[in-house]
Amino acid sequence: MSALGELRSIGTKKVKGGSKAKTENKAAYLFLLPWFLGLGVITVGPMLASLYLSFTKYTLLSPPEFIGIDNFIRMIGDERLHNSLGVTFMYVFVSVPVQLGLALALAVVLNRGLSGLSFYRSVFYLPSLLGSSVAIAVLWKQVFGGQGLVNVLLGFFGIEGRGWISDPSTALSTLIILNVWTFGAPMVIFLAGLRQIPQMYLEAAEVDGATKWQRFFRVVLPLLTPIIFFNLVLQIIHAFQSFTQAFIISGGTGGPADSTLFYTLYLYNRGFANFDMGYAAAMAWFLLVIIGIFTAINFWASKYWVFYDD
Incomplete structure (x- = not known):
């Protein structure tokens, strides 16, 4: 050819x-x-x-009327919005670190080769599936109520209980405990990360005379930082979006005294209780900006504490 x-x-x-x-x-x-x-x-x-x-005045009962950035300017003087931000930040900054710390601790324990690992993993993961459901929120309200399980247990030790949910000083704490209780999802991810750490690193550290704590903090933890970073970003986003628990426990009001008024709950009230849908849309975009800022900060800071194989 x-x-x-x-x-x-x-x-x-x-x-x-x-x-x-x-x-x-x-x-x-x-x-x-x-x-x-x-x-x-x-x-x-x-x-x-x-x-x-978000740039309109819209009440669901009349056509949207364009008003520019008035909704965003209005946020500056909205005291309840400022309070809801404070409640939400407190919830995020307290519950997320505690939740991830507990998840990591249990993942380390389960990684030691316990018998029946699949059973324990399923039991610990179950609250993550149910934690954001209405049924668990109702149950939580009963547990921390005036005649709830917590006060019954305290009564056995002669300690007088209180209305944990009806007290402004403790109502938010019950929601934080509920979020910490749903540690199953990050725990499973931590457990998968621990299983991927090469044993030769730990064996080499042991030969060099490193103790268990030294092996954990100088070998395991640095190699696990990408997983910690992944869980941190996901759980912060999830915490900022929390709504169901506060809605059920407070009856949709954010009470008592706005102590459980999450930002998302206040957004819901503005949009569907007060029919101020334009303002609620502006609040939603402001929440998106907040989550974006925190995510960007996490990615920026990750270069100082997250270590990869390369």
């Missing part, structure tokens, strides 16, 4: 291969079409609509 014939043969094969690739791409896009439709209709569409509504 001449050189010209070989070139023609190669060109024909490329054309056929390109046609096959285009056909496969069309099939892939066809299968992805429901996902793209869902993304546009369920996610992107409502986000754009809420962005527009």
Whole structure:
């Protein structure tokens, strides 16, 4: 075969291969079409609509009236909004570190090769599946109520209980405990990370005379920092979005004395109780900015404390 014939043969094969690739791409896009439709209709569409509504005065009973940035300026003087931010920040800054610390401690214990590991892992993970449900929030309200399980247990030791949920000084603490109790998801992720640490590092440290604590803090913990960072980002976002627990325990009011008024709960009240949907949309975008700022700070700070294999 001449050189010209070989070139023609190669060109024909490329054309056929390109046609096959285009056909496969069309099939892939066809299968992805429901996902793209869902993304546009369920996610992107409502986000754009809420962005527009954040610049309007909209009460659900009348057409939106464009008012510019008045809703965002209004936030500056909203005392209840400021209080809800304080409650939310307290909830996030206390519950997330405690939750991750407990999850890591239990993951280390389970990683030591306990018998029945699958059973314990399932039991500890179960609260994460139920923690944000209405049923658990109702149960939690009963546990910390005036005649609840906590006061019954304290009564056995002669200690007089209190209305933990009805007391402004302790109501938020009950929600923090509830969030800490749902440590199962980060624990499972920590356990998977611990299983991926090469044993040769620990054996080498042991040969060098390192104690158990030294091996943990100087070998295990640095290698686990990417997992800690991953869990930290996810749990902060999840904590900022918490709503169900506060809504059920406070009866949707954020009481007593706004001590459980999460930002999301106040947003809900403004939008669906007061029909101030334009202001609620502005609050939602402000929450998005807050979460974005904290996520960006975490990624910026990660270069100082997160260590990767390279």
